[in-house]
Structure formats: structure tokens, C-alpha cells
Amino acid sequence: MAGLEYLTNCAIVRSADLPMSAGARKGLSTMKGVALVKGATDVAGSRVQSEASSSEIDKDEQIDFSLLAMEEMARADAEGLTLEKVLNEPQLLQKLKVQANRSGVGEDAVALLDHERQLSNALRSAAPPGGGFSAARLRRARVGFRAIAERFFAAGSTYELPLTAAEVATVFGRWEEADESCVRAQPGGEEELLASFAPALEKVRALLDPLVPKLARGMAAPGRVREIKGKVKGKIRVVVVGGGYSGCVVAKFLDADKRFHVTLVDPKEYFEDATAMPKAVVDPGLSPQDKEGRWPQIVAKYKGATILNGSIVYGLCTGITRTHVVVGAFRRCVPYDFAVIATGSSYTSSIKTQNPSLSFRWRQMAQERAVLEKCKRVIVVGGGLTGCEFAGDIAETFPQTRVTLIQRNDKILPHISGAHEKVVPVLEALGVRVMTNCDVTKIDQLSGTVAFSIAQALHPIRASCVTQTRTLQRTRPWMLTASSGCPTR
Numbered sequence: 001m002a003g004l005e006y007l008t009n010c011a012i013v014r015s016a017d018l019p020m021s022a023g024a025r026k027g028l029s030t031m032k033g034v035a036l037v038k039g040a041t042d043v044a045g046s047r048v049q050s051e052a053s054s055s056e057i058d059k060d061e062q063i064d065f066s067l068l069a070m071e072e073m074a075r076a077d078a079e080g081l082t083l084e085k086v087l088n089e090p091q092l093l094q095k096l097k098v099q100a101n102r103s104g105v106g107e108d109a110v111a112l113l114d115h116e117r118q119l120s121n122a123l124r125s126a127a128p129p130g131g132g133f134s135a136a137r138l139r140r141a142r143v144g145f146r147a148i149a150e151r152f153f154a155a156g157s158t159y160e161l162p163l164t165a166a167e168v169a170t171v172f173g174r175w176e177e178a179d180e181s182c183v184r185a186q187p188g189g190e191e192e193l194l195a196s197f198a199p200a201l202e203k204v205r206a207l208l209d210p211l212v213p214k215l216a217r218g219m220a221a222p223g224r225v226r227e228i229k230g231k232v233k234g235k236i237r238v239v240v241v242g243g244g245y246s247g248c249v250v251a252k253f254l255d256a257d258k259r260f261h262v263t264l265v266d267p268k269e270y271f272e273d274a275t276a277m278p279k280a281v282v283d284p285g286l287s288p289q290d291k292e293g294r295w296p297q298i299v300a301k302y303k304g305a306t307i308l309n310g311s312i313v314y315g316l317c318t319g320i321t322r323t324h325v326v327v328g329a330f331r332r333c334v335p336y337d338f339a340v341i342a343t344g345s346s347y348t349s350s351i352k353t354q355n356p357s358l359s360f361r362w363r364q365m366a367q368e369r370a371v372l373e374k375c376k377r378v379i380v381v382g383g384g385l386t387g388c389e390f391a392g393d394i395a396e397t398f399p400q401t402r403v404t405l406i407q408r409n410d411k412i413l414p415h416i417s418g419a420h421e422k423v424v425p426v427l428e429a430l431g432v433r434v435m436t437n438c439d440v441t442k443i444d445q446l447s448g449t450v451a452f453s454i455a456q457a458l459h460p461i462r463a464s465c466v467t468q469t470r471t472l473q474r475t476r477p478w479m480l481t482a483s484s485g486c487p488t489r
């Protein structure tokens, strides 16, 4: 029971797992998206270690052994650690972002390298077998590099890179030239595009490289058991992994109860209302503090809002033993009596992210808005709750933008009885064109074209921005999905 793979699977809280002394309370037993893992010992004393069979004791020894094995592996990984390796490991990437913030380089610089890495990986896997030129791969490269240019190097970008304004403008100019020359679709286009970013990427790498040995030292050090000071004595130690809705509700509820000591584990320092992210994109406000914008109502730092008495450990949980939760690149061990796993879901886009700082998240949203604002036409694929909300929010905020909502079924919001009839007039009044019975079969982000079939005929429509609320079926591998290349989510 270790590894991120396990953590993506959530179960339901079973109140029967709570010791009698803890007593489940109303609401807790019905909460979805949460698993409760019983620890090996019970501080409250109802089911204590005396009940543990010899095989359970053996298991504890195995756990110690597995922690030691983890330590050995981490030591081996720390040897010869490079920035590239760090960027490819989620928990190391996370730690690098934290260290970049502390050192003043900023996590925006890490985010830039991360975007470039994701694109390079995608292009590598899209390389034709046996090498050679692929026009499709070049198109993919153009979409990806455009997404990076429009976000990080556009004039007035909200991202804070450790570059001068002149350097940023030069990169954007060079990218425009390289992209223009790629219209002819000749071999070498990808290299030209990458070269236009090279000076910026090199400078950022040079600033981040010195942080790598520090990371390696931390990895090679023995995993530290987090000491929960003072107040924990005699309390039931609950570790809540994941501070989304589920995790926060459980953490806040138990944190207010004197019988528990709660430790919340999350890579972010803040809770965000995922359902309000479309609103955050269209209206993040002029600054994170701007009360006129939506931002202050959508996010809240865990400290002071969710956890008042317990503790917070920032980092990605990478493993769970029967006694500890292992967190982050430095394998911090947080002991527990009960562990609540509420790590939720993830998306291919940045609709949910694991970036550590709240200030970065705002800059990301503000820049998404800046990109969206320039679009003349937006297509939203998928007429469920999120798609309808997104389409309506965009149309309301940018009345000059032509918004089209494409839905496969004959009705939007098909799971809510009567919703189609009520919502369509509202969307149309906002200027949204609602197209039902359209099965999207292909999305070409470079030309901004969405092809859909009605009775087997393909009808392309064009947009400067295509948003998808879910990925297209994986059984059709030739389809593009809205990942890093999509100008907005």
C-alpha cells in the first residue's frame, strides 16, 4: 500500500472503523471520496496493540524495513541528481518549487521549465518510428510552444520570471519569427522553435541548478519522523492526506474536537473551490487581494481556516505504511492512528494543480484570463455542469467573444431533469450558441478547428480558443486532447 497510484483511488469513510471512544458523528459516515485507514495502534485505548497478533508485529517489522528500503532507494537517487531528474519526479518537483520560492528565483521559473519538459516529452513520444520528419509532430510543437509563449513571454504576462522585460520581449519576438517560418512545415521547425526559447531556459536553469545539490542532501538524509509537539499527548492522531473538499471537511471537523490531533498533508498551502475555477479564470480580479474579483471567495489558506489546533505538512504523500504516512522528497514520516486519504482527482489541464503557493496560483489564473480575453471565438466541448458554467461565464464576461457550446447528446445537462429547457434560453440570452447532437471527433488546436459528426458527416468549425471539459475517448488515439496546448481550461 504505497505509492501515488494507490492515492488516486479513494474509498468511502466507514464509521465502523472509528474506535468506540471516537464515535462517528452525523455527516461523517456518508462523506464520499475519502478512505479511512486504521493505524496499528490506538491511542484512545479501545483496540490497542495487546490485541495485535504476532503476524501483525511481524508486519510492523516489515514496515520499518520498508522505510529503510525507501531510504536506501532515495540515497541512490540522490547520487548524481540532475535538474532534469528533479523535473520528472512529482515530489522532487514540488520541493524544488518550494526551494525556488525561498531562494527568490520563484516557482514561476520552475513552472516554465516544467511546461517545456512536458512538451519535450510529448514531442519525443510523437516522433515517427525510425526518425524523420512528421508534419503532425511539428503542428503539436507549434501548439505547445505557442501556449508557452502566450503565457510566459507575452507582453504584460503576470508570471514573474527571473528575466528582464527586454529578455522576455526578445524571446517572444524570436518565437513569433520561428513560428512564422514553421508555416512551411519543413524539417527542423521544432528545433527552431525550441532555439527561440533557449536563452531564457538556459538562464532559468542556471538559477535553479544550485538548488539541486541541496535537494540531493535532503534526500540522502535519514527520513525524519515529524514530531508533533505538546498538545498531542493522549489524543488520537489523525492524518488527513489531501486538502480538497473532503479532506478539509474531515480535518476541520476533527480539528475542532479536543479528542483528536489532526495533521493535514497537502502540497498546496491553500484550499481552492474547484467548482469555482471557471469563475477564477474569467474574473480573478486585479490582484489576489482585489475584493471586486472572485479570487478572495474561491481560495483560503489552510492555516487559520481549516486547521486551528493541529498541524499542516506541506508536500506530496508518496507512501503509507500501517503506522506512518510518508511525505515529500525528504520522506518525512508522519505517524498516525487514523489516516484519511482524500486525494481526489486530477485533470490533464491546470484546473487542479499542486503548486505550493497561493500567489503563484493567482498569477496563473490571471494569465489564463489574459489569453482568453484576446480570443475572438471560444468553443466549449461538453455540455455538462462545468461546460455550461464555463460557456456562460465567458459569454457574460466577454460579450464581444463568440462562444459555442458543443454537446454530444440531444440535451445539455442531460442528467438533470428539465435543466436543458431552463438553461438553454439563459445561455442564448448571453449570446452562447448551443449545438446539440454534435459528437466531436477531432480537435486541431493549431488551426482552432473542431470537427464533429452529425449523422456521420464531418463539420469543422473554427475558434481561437477551444476548451474541453473532459478528454475525448482514449479509444481514438489520433484525437488531440486539451492538455498543455489548450489556451484555456
Ligand SMILES: Cc1cc2nc3c(=O)[nH]c(=O)nc-3n(C[C@H](O)[C@H](O)[C@H](O)COP(=O)(O)OP(=O)(O)OC[C@H]3O[C@@H](n4cnc5c(N)ncnc54)[C@H](O)[C@@H]3O)c2cc1C
Binding pocket: 004, 007, 032, 033, 034, 241, 242, 243, 244, 245, 246, 247, 265, 266, 267, 268, 274, 275, 276, 277, 278, 315, 316, 317, 318, 342, 343, 344, 345, 346, 351, 352, 353, 354, 385, 386
Ligand atoms: C470546474 C469544476 C466544477 C465542478 N462542479 C461541481 C459541482 O457543481 N458539484 C459537485 O458536486 N462537484 C463538482 N465538481 C467536482 C468536484 O470538484 C470534485 O468532486 C471535488 O473536488 C472532489 O473533492 P475531493 O476533496 O475528493 O478531491 P479534490 O478536490 O481533488 O482534492 C484533492 C486534494 O488532495 C491533494 N492531493 C492530491 N494528491 C496528493 C498527495 N499525493 N499527497 C497529498 N495531497 C494530495 C490535492 O492537492 C487536493 O488538495 C466540479 C469540478 C470542477 C473541476
